[in-house]
Amino acid sequence: MAVYLENTGTEFLAKDGSLDQELLLQWFKESKRIEAVQGAYYSKLFDSGLEIVFRTVNQGDDIQIAGVDMHMSGRCVWNAKPLSTVGIGEPLLVSLLMTNADENCAFVADLIHAATIDKIDEDTSLSLQVCAFPRAMDVYDSRQAYEEAAAGTALLDEGKLLPFNYIMARDESLEQKQRDQYEAQEKLMLVCGPVLAVEKREHGEKDSSCLVATIRTEMGHLDLVFSAKQLIRDLKKGSYVVASCIISADVLSQ
Structure with a gap:
């Protein structure tokens, strides 16, 4: 995963030594789906241009989050x-x-x-x-x-x-x-x-x-x-x- 909490000032996303899963799930639900080969991306864009990208793959009828990345537009x-x-x-x-x-x-x-x-x-x-x-x-x-x-x-x-x-x-x-x-x-x-x-x-x-x-x-x-x-x-x-x-x-x- 490419997540840069200190750079982006999003240290609040850290919880008990890992990422706040509850907040990530909320952002995931608010994200825009982008089709991809063998899966899909879900993109959450903030006012600053900061983008949280969820990488997902299909497991049967379910969607699994395979990774989370950050990017700045x-x-x-x-x-x-x-x-x-x-x-x-x-x-x-x-x-x-x-x-x-x-x-x-x-x-x-x-x-x-x-x-x-x-x-x-x-x-x-x-x-x-x-x-x-x-x-x-x-x-x-x-x-x-x-x-x-x-x-x-x-x-x-x-x-x-x-x-x-x-x-x-x-x-x-x-x-x-x-x-x-x-x-x-x-x-x-x-x-x-x-x-x-x-x-x-x-x-x-x-x-x-x-x-x-x-x-x-x-x-x-x-x-x-x-x-x-x-x-x-x-x-x-x-x-x-x-x-x-x-x-x-x-x-x-x-």
Whole structure:
């Protein structure tokens, strides 16, 4: 499951160490059904654009919820084509290593509503609405401030999408234990760039909200979804951000 409670400010969904099943069931009943290959999605959309996606499969005459994911709607659209699957798949959810038309960049993303498409392979061209959920974010005043703070270490190229863990998990010069550690987090992406815009989004549920910061990448604009609690210092338009994140991509068309 791809659920980001801290990023989205929906910690109220946590109950006794797991997700609040009563609240999830209520949202499921309020969701819109989307037909899929070998099952269906049920989508609950909040005022902020936050989407709760229930992945369901048929078991006889019954419907079983196979997983729950989160995605943030927005205006960041990338055109990409798949290269290979990443990790262990879940029902109606797939993670892919993808590239652009020129094949000069690569990124890993979870595909929301992937099973609405009959077939996905290397010849498939996908239009994706994308967002990212940072695990960690460092905020600087400028690119220069980032370079000074990171002096003596490898610097990220501005706007470059780097599937660092995915690459390191396949580095045969490393011991297997190290490769396994990278593989456990192989969907994490590294990216950095100046913040073009920041907005607070209200979900319309239990006074909850989150922040969305837009940056520019080599694939196009990318919305970072986070909460103020994840930051040591304030992030604003013009700030420079370095993030380790999971990219979520909603399939718009092929």
